[in-house]
Amino acid sequence: MTVSPTPRPPRKRPSPVLIGGVTVALIAGAVAGATAVSSTQTAAMMNGNTATMRQALEATGFAHITEHQYQRGFMSSTETMTVLVGPDEDRVKLKVTNRIQHGPLPGLRTLANAVIDTDVQFADAKVQAAFEKALGGKRPEIRTVIGLTGSTSTSVNVPAGQFADGADMVRWQPLTGTYRASGRTTDLNFALPTVTVSGDGTTVSVNGVRLSGKTTKRDAKDPLGVGDSAFTIDSVSAGDGIGARGIRVSSNASDAGGQFYGGTVKYDVGSVSVPGLNLKNLQLHVSARHLARDPLVRLARAFEAMQQDARQGKATPTLTKAQEDALMADVLALLQGAPVIAVDRLSVEQPSGTVTLDAVATLPDAKGIDAATLKASPEVLLAGLNVRANLIGREQAVRELLTLVDPGGRQGLAANLSGLVEAGMLERRGDNLNATLNYGAGRVTLNGQDLGAF
Numbered sequence: 192m193t194v195s196p197t198p199r200p201p202r203k204r205p206s207p208v209l210i211g212g213v214t215v216a217l218i219a220g221a222v223a224g225a226t227a228v229s230s231t232q233t234a235a236m237m238n239g240n241t242a243t244m245r246q247a248l249e250a251t252g253f254a255h256i257t258e259h260q261y262q263r264g265f266m267s268s269t270e271t272m273t274v275l276v277g278p279d280e281d282r283v284k285l286k287v288t289n290r291i292q293h294g295p296l297p298g299l300r301t302l303a304n305a306v307i308d309t310d311v312q313f314a315d316a317k318v319q320a321a322f323e324k325a326l327g328g329k330r331p332e333i334r335t336v337i338g339l340t341g342s343t344s345t346s347v348n349v350p351a352g353q354f355a356d357g358a359d360m361v362r363w364q365p366l367t368g369t370y371r372a373s374g375r376t377t378d379l380n381f382a383l384p385t386v387t388v389s390g391d392g393t394t395v396s397v398n399g400v401r402l403s404g405k406t407t408k409r410d411a412k413d414p415l416g417v418g419d420s421a422f423t424i425d426s427v428s429a430g431d432g433i434g435a436r437g438i439r440v441s442s443n444a445s446d447a448g449g450q451f452y453g454g455t456v457k458y459d460v461g462s463v464s465v466p467g468l469n470l471k472n473l474q475l476h477v478s479a480r481h482l483a484r485d486p487l488v489r490l491a492r493a494f495e496a497m498q499q500d501a502r503q504g505k506a507t508p509t510l511t512k513a514q515e516d517a518l519m520a521d522v523l524a525l526l527q528g529a530p531v532i533a534v535d536r537l538s539v540e541q542p543s544g545t546v547t548l549d550a551v552a553t554l555p556d557a558k559g560i561d562a563a564t565l566k567a568s569p570e571v572l573l574a575g576l577n578v579r580a581n582l583i584g585r586e587q588a589v590r591e592l593l594t595l596v597d598p599g600g601r602q603g604l605a606a607n608l609s610g611l612v613e614a615g616m617l618e619r620r621g622d623n624l625n626a627t628l629n630y631g632a633g634r635v636t637l638n639g640q641d642l643g644a645f
Contacts, residue, residue, distance in 0.1 A: 267292050273314070284314035304341070309333035325354040342373035347381070359390035368402075375413075378405040399425025406444075414491040415452060415484070417444050437461020451528065452487055453480040455535070468595070472540040483528030486521035493518060519562045526557040526565075526572070534580075541591040546584030553577045578630040589617075589624045615640050 258273035270289040275282045288310045311331065313319040323330075329350040336344050349366040368381030383400040404420030421441040428434040437460060444454040455478040463470045510518070531553050538547040556575030564571055584592070590608055608624070611617045618625045618638050628637050635642040 265293070283318075286312050286314050288312075304337040304339050307335040307337070309335065321354070326350050326352040340373075343371065345370040360388070362387045375410065376405065376407045379403065393430060395427070395429045397424060397427050399423070412492075414488060414495060415444065417446055419443050432464055432466050435460055435463045446484065447481070450484055451480075452482045452484040454478065470539055472538070472545065474536050474538045476535040476537075478531075478533050478535055480531040480533070481528060482530050483525050486524040486528075489521050490518070490525070493521075516562070519566060523557075523560065523562050523565055526554055526560070529553065529555050529557070539592065541584075541588040543587035543591060544585035546582070546588050546592050548580065548582045550578065550580035574633055576630065578628075580628045582626040583623055585622050586619070586624050 254274055254276040256272050256274050258271075260271045262269045262271075268291045270291065272287040272289075274285045274287055276285060277283050290308045290310070292306045293304075311333070313322060327350065329352075331350065332346070332348040334346050338344070347366070347368045347370070351363060351365045353360060353362040355361075363386045364384040366381065366383045368379065370379045371377065379402065381402045384398070386397045386400070388395045401423045402421070404418065406416040406418035406420070408416040419442065421439060423440075424435075424438040426434065426436045427438070439459045440457070441459075442454065442456045444452070446452055455476065457477075458473075458475040460473040461471070463473065531551060533551040534549060536547060536549055538545050554572065554575055555577065557572065560571055560575070586608065593608075608617065612619055612624070615638055616626060618627075626638060628635070630636075633644050635644075
């Protein structure tokens with residue numbers, strides 16, 4: 192007898208609604224868990240950022256944070272700070288509020304650890320009302336996105352506006368910019384198209400203002416960092432033939448093999464005009480090279496600490512002998528590293544050509560100096576100091592420049608170039624005039640002529 196197997200009931204497919212519901216629940220749970228983690232991470236990050244910001248503001252000597260609160264929530268949090276800006280005798284109090292939406296889907300707008308909207312207001316209600324009026328009722332927009340890896344990107348947009356005080360008027364176009372930080376590297380880029388200030392019958396216009404830079408530090412406590420920065424202004428005009436074009440201040444800092452540090456600052460102006468005077472291509476490039484990095488870092492930190500104490504009204508501390516010895520040891524190590532200080536270029540273009548000066552100073556023999564000798568007789572450094580300076584330019588260009596420096600007519604320097612050449616203070620080399628000054632071993636020479644001990 193064969194027994195037929197009992198037929199199985201047909202398997203019921205899970206309801207799509209049930210699948211969707213479970214999926215949504217799982218996603219919601221995952222998002223909630225991630226949001227809780229993000230909330231914790233963001234709180235720690237914001238506190239860390241505030242500590243970093245406090246350090247940076249205090250280092251400027253222009254602002255500092257006096258109050259800080261953080262109210263942590265699940266989906267959102269709020270951070271408030273009170274910041275004092277300006278010189279001690281005329282400080283302005285600002286209230287900064289950060290409204291934070293936690294990730295990983297803050298505000299359901301993007302994938303990030305957090306999105307922060309920052310509001311800055313003057314504590315003085317009258318000043319704040321005047322500020323809002325100046326912006327036409329609009330508010331500055333400051334938004335920071337904290338990525339899932341901890342990187343940050345902040346965008347700033349200050350609306351165009353104008354402010355009037357009696358007959359005085361200030362107008363500006365929108366200020367826009369970005370600031371990004373990733374790991375130990377930060378970069379910024381800000382632009383302000385035009386600012387115009389008018390009053391007392393005079394109007395000053397500043398056009399094409401830009402600030403950019405990129406810096407990488409070894410760690411969060413590194414006071415130096417390496418990188419480049421530039422501040423440029425396309426033009427400045429003040430009427431009556433007064434103005435300047437092509438203004439640029441740039442800097443570069445770099446490590447040399449990790450043991451030495453160096454930097455260059457360049458000041459360049461395309462042209463300057465005032466009644467009766469027009470100058471072109473003014474350049475001043477200065478640098479400091481071969482600076483022993485470790486003692487330089489310790490000295491920078493000590494200087495920052497003393498500056499911070501001074502800004503907080505603390506009395507100048509009396510250094511212990513151990514602290515004095517440590518500072519002196521760092522100064523000596525810096526000098527014994529054979530530092531080089533240079534004016535790489537100081538030049539101005541005249542109608543007949545460019546006159547250029549360069550100079551360099553080195554301390555190659557400082558290794559023979561000990562701390563006790565340096566402290567007792569700092570002038571001992573002069574014995575090992577070497578300086579070289581060189582001036583060169585076409586004769587007519589030198590004459591034109593001397594006329595500007597010493598407009599003495601027939602009795603001025605410009606009228607006596609031949610006498611300077613005959614005295615050996617200048618040398619003719621073809622169409623150029625040249626002067627070379629050297630200092631070493633305590634003696635000075637000019638164009639090879641010994642001028643005696645110094």
